[in-house]
Amino acid sequence: MSLVKKLLLSTSVAAVASFSNQVSATDERPIIDYNYRFLPEISRKGMVSSQEAIATQVGADILAQGGNAVDAAVAVGFALAVTLPQAGNLGGGGFMMVHLAEEDKQVAIDYREMAPARAHRDMFLDENGDVDRKLAGYSHLAAGVPGTVAGLHHALSEYGTMSLPEVIAPAIKLARDGFKVSYALESSLAARTKRLTSNKATAKAYFKEGGVPYSAGEILTLPDLANTLQRISDLGLDGFYRGLTADLIVTEMAKHGGFITHDDLTNYKVVERTPVRGTYKGYDIVSMPPPSSGGVHLIQILNILEGYDLQSSGQNSAQTLHLMIEAMRRAYADRSKHLGDPDFYAVPVNQLIDKGYAGELRSLIDPNKATPSSEVAPSKILPDDGPNTTHYSVVDQHGNMVANTYTLNYSYGSGITVEGAGFILNNEMDDFSAKPGSPNAYGLVGEEANAIEPKKRPLSSMTPTLVFKDGNPWVATGSPGGSTIITVTLQTILNMMEFNQNVATATSFARIHHQWLPDRTVVENGISPDTQRLLEQMGHTLVDRKYTLGSTQTVAIEGEYFYGYSDPRRPGAKTIGVDEVKESK
Secondary structure, three states, rough: OOOOHHHHHOOOOOHHHHHOOOOOEOOOOOOOOOOOOOOOEOOOEEEEEOOOOOHHHHHHHHHOOOOOHHHHHHHHHHHHHHHOOOOOOOEEEEEEEEEOOOOOEOOOOEEEOOOOOOOOOOEEEOEEEEEEEEHHHHHHOOOOOOOOHHHHHHHHHOOOOOOHHHHHHHHHHHHHEEEEOOHHHHHHHHHHHHHHHHOOOHHHHHOEEEEEEOOOOEEEEEHHHHHHHHHHHHOOOOHOOOHHHHHHHHHHHHHHHHOOHHHHHHOOOOOOOEEEEEEEEEEEEOOOOOOEHHHHHHHHHHHHHOOOOOHHOOOOOOOHHHHHHHHHHHHHHHHHHOOOOOOOOOOOOHOOOOHHHHHHHOOOOOOOOOOEEEEEEEEOOOOOOOOOOOEEEEEOOOOOEEEEEEEOOOOOOOOEEOOOOOOOOOHHHHOEEOOOOOOOOOOOEEEEHHOOOOHHHHHHHOOOEEEEEEEEEEEEOOOOOHHHHHHHHHHHHHHHHOOOOOOOHHHHHHOOOOOOOOEEEOOOOEEEEEHHHHHHHHOOEEOOOOOOOOEEEEEEEEEEEEEEEOOOOOOEEEEEEOOOOOOOO
């Protein structure tokens, strides 16, 4: 086994990035070849990449049984609701991008949470008119109407080939019979014991007697969640949005001052939206439109960067990173003003992703000096007329691809489990702009476009993305990470498109992040100290990232082979390839 392979298996990604990403102090160019390759998973019949190994295996098993990428994605989504409770969920929502190979068609499925009918713009303000962070993040009021069950059900019924009972059965078995707690889950629960055990139902479901966390290797059973999943299997949407599960949700709300009612649950709707599309040097990018800000600003940043010769300046050199920071700064400034739920606000998508507009922004970038964010305001564009999250990606033998990102918002959402139902509630209402100009938990600032309104969907940074090469499906990717999701996804696909790296190497390079406000650049360990010094001399304020940025789960198609890679930045992730498949259904 090579030295680098040993490093990848035995050390943090930051250490690997530091080894693989050093640059010369004189010319800012990487000492090693750009195409030095970490080893991805390789298969011939399909690939599943997710944050949790058991759920990945569930998806791979579905592919091996002849299911398509959507069947596998739905199965993974339900399995993660059991084995990755900090982000996998029934009580949250998300976005799914689907490529249908036979039709050569891409679909954007919006199953983001919705504000309850009783929600109002001042619901999180205290007597002084300031945002009450505890109320916005850790109360029953913080929960939006969950969309995950409806979203997975919609994807399966419209684009899958298997039945709901078939794809949900593995999740039911995991919840009822139990699964071995991983080291990642042990660490996650232990780190949040005080917050999670303050809710009796969460303490009962996810901890041992006396609020003691489970240890790795012990068996965790979730009988209430198993019963909820069984009702969904038996009754479909009525097993969650009506009947006993709905009664349990509404009772939970009524007891603790929450807003969600039976009407809110029965009125929840999944929306299929037109994907946002862009190009970068011959590649086609297809991503999630609003109420995701991810696709719009991913393409906006790429449009700006397309005008530079990044290969000449060098991957992760000070010059390249400077240009990336300046592009990020301007995109996030626009995000603060112009992005929201398109059903409530005319988001100027076409203008934001216009290459001419990107050229105007590029002309304002000084190639040798940082622009203070105080001097970068959201552009005066007129509207058109027209944290914990997890991502997983799937590709099947036919070339169908799925990129799915869903979330509870914070790790374990609000930390509140619906008594008797066994699942944790989201706290997505905090993703609205509770007060225009006031930052949310991720430091993101918003204005009227993302103000709280009944039945509105909060703005999100989730960026499930598909990339096409020569007109053919090539990459499906995405990441968790709150406000960093857009820039993490950006750097992964940019490494592949611009620097010709395979999926593993592109994932493993050190990352940066800038979001306009606060005016600082977060850098991972692995960005050369020399490069950081030069960036500071240009006027950038750098902040060392105590932890890592994002955790991409990526699959790719190259000829007759499938490639995949799980980001090692967060423990527990796994990519599994499939080489034998039963006759397709």
